[in-house]
Amino acid sequence: MDVTVKFLGGAGSVTGSKYLIDLGEFEFLVDCGLFQGRRELRERNWDKFPMPLEQLEAVIITHAHLDHVGYLPRLVKQGFKGPIYCTEASSELIKILLLDSGKLQEEEAEFARKKGYSRHDDPQPLYTVEDAEAVFPLLVPKPFDQAFEIHPKVKVTYFHAGHILGAAITKILIKGDSQEKRLVFSGDLGRFHDPLLFPPTLIPKADILWIESTYGDRIAPKVKPEEELGSAIRDTFDRGGLVIIPSFAVGRTQLVLYYLFKLMEKGKIPKVPIFLDSPMAIDATKLYLDFSTDHQLTAALEEDQHPFNHRQLRYFQKQEQSVSLNEYRGNAIIVSASGMATG
Structure with a gap:
């Protein structure tokens, strides 16, 4: 053959x-x-x-x-x-x-x-x-x-x-x-x-x-992202700042949202508004709810118990919503695609 x-x-x-x-x-x-x-x-x-x-x-x-x-x-x-x-x-x-x-x-x-x-x-x-x-x-x-x-x-x-x-x-x-x-x-x-x-x-x-070999010449570092992210957010809030996290819409954004939810649940950062300000990231995140058997989370979790569906998380899909964040004052976390964050 x-x-x-x-x-x-x-x-x-x-x-x-x-x-x-x-x-x-x-x-x-x-x-x-x-x-x-x-x-x-x-x-x-x-x-x-x-x-x-x-x-x-x-x-x-x-x-x-x-x-x-x-x-x-x-x-x-x-x-x-x-x-x-x-x-x-x-x-x-x-x-x-x-x-x-x-x-x-x-x-x-x-x-x-x-x-x-x-x-x-x-x-x-x-x-x-x-x-x-x-x-x-x-x-x-x-x-x-x-x-x-x-x-x-x-x-x-x-x-x-x-x-x-x-x-x-x-x-x-x-x-x-x-x-x-x-x-x-x-x-x-x-x-x-x-x-x-x-x-x-x-x-x-x-x-x-x-076999994929893009990163075949290096060893992935053993980091504790939850601890590092929590420390950076606390430091920012202590200085009166607002946290902006640029993040790839597919994959990385969902991981960031997961860690933010866990940090709030454990009391390691305050429960503040999280604004997801990227239409593509929002669409990709909602797919995790649609395809609940393709990952380790479960869409059956009740509201406020799911990293992608809780009281602090707000999806901003319209331009006027995005623009309104320019005037926001107070502690908050904005997660956005890098281009949106630059804007």
């Missing part, structure tokens, strides 16, 4: 993850990421896809970060019409992140047009919000720990990766005439002692393993 793998990204760079698996009679892609970072990398996003897209029959997604899904609108725009498999939570996160990405692409093109710094007379976005929306009907959500068939010879199973909500280690079983091959893609891996997400699943066997 011949299996050919082409690295279309995620090699020589930690972004743009795309792995083309060719079985001869069936070709599919594992991840479909956007190149990010340096200009020469970002310009690769404009390259034509290196195969006729009518020959590409499926895409398998490990998780919803843009360096793994951000090229999907471009793929669909060029003619891909096949299924895009992902976990159930990833399906909803993909929608949130692609819509935001499409909006940013449009805004960047408009800004370049106004300021005249583009090499092009009429700069265009890599893709638009409408292009992002064209991806949604192709998404095929699948549960964890249940094998599903994408071809008579190919079965896929998702296992918890502990990275972000919905992130999956992906096992692909390929059946030949006389043998089987187990391909395992780790995707991005989380830590084994995350307070929110399940730890990465231990996979007992693989014939070929693709």
Whole structure:
């Protein structure tokens, strides 16, 4: 059984993850990421896809970060019409992140047009919000720990990766005439002692393993974030300050909210208003309530007993609410995406 793998990204760079698996009679892609970072990398996003897209029959997604899904609108725009498999939570996160990405692409093109710094007379976005929306009907959500068939010879199973909500280690079983091959893609891996997400699943066997290695050259520091965060907040309040925490909308924000809730419950910081001032972070946080079996918290907790649903936590989704924080006086904590915090 011949299996050919082409690295279309995620090699020589930690972004743009795309792995083309060719079985001869069936070709599919594992991840479909956007190149990010340096200009020469970002310009690769404009390259034509290196195969006729009518020959590409499926895409398998490990998780919803843009360096793994951000090229999907471009793929669909060029003619891909096949299924895009992902976990159930990833399906909803993909929608949130692609819509935001499409909006940013449009805004960047408009800004370049106004300021005249583009090499092009009429700069265009890599893709638009409408292009992002064209991806949604192709998404095929699948549960964890249940094998599903994408071809008579190919079965896929998702296992918890502990990275972000919905992130999956992906096992692909390929059946030949006389043998089987187990391909395992780790995707991005989380830590084994995350307070929110399940730890990465231990996979007992693989014939070929693709493993995330972005942080492979370092050891994660053993820190006590709850203690450090509590100390910084108390010091700020003692000086009459207001706490502003810039935080990634997906994953990091939810971890911050968890620690803030625990610190208040233990009496280590006062029970003050917490303003979550980021529409994307709010949408991502609410998914933890929708997909309660995909993490270690339970949505069944009563109000005031859940880190994402208690009296101190206030979701600010409208611009006028955000602007009103400029006039706020008194002890409070504002959690926001870094761009919003800068504003």
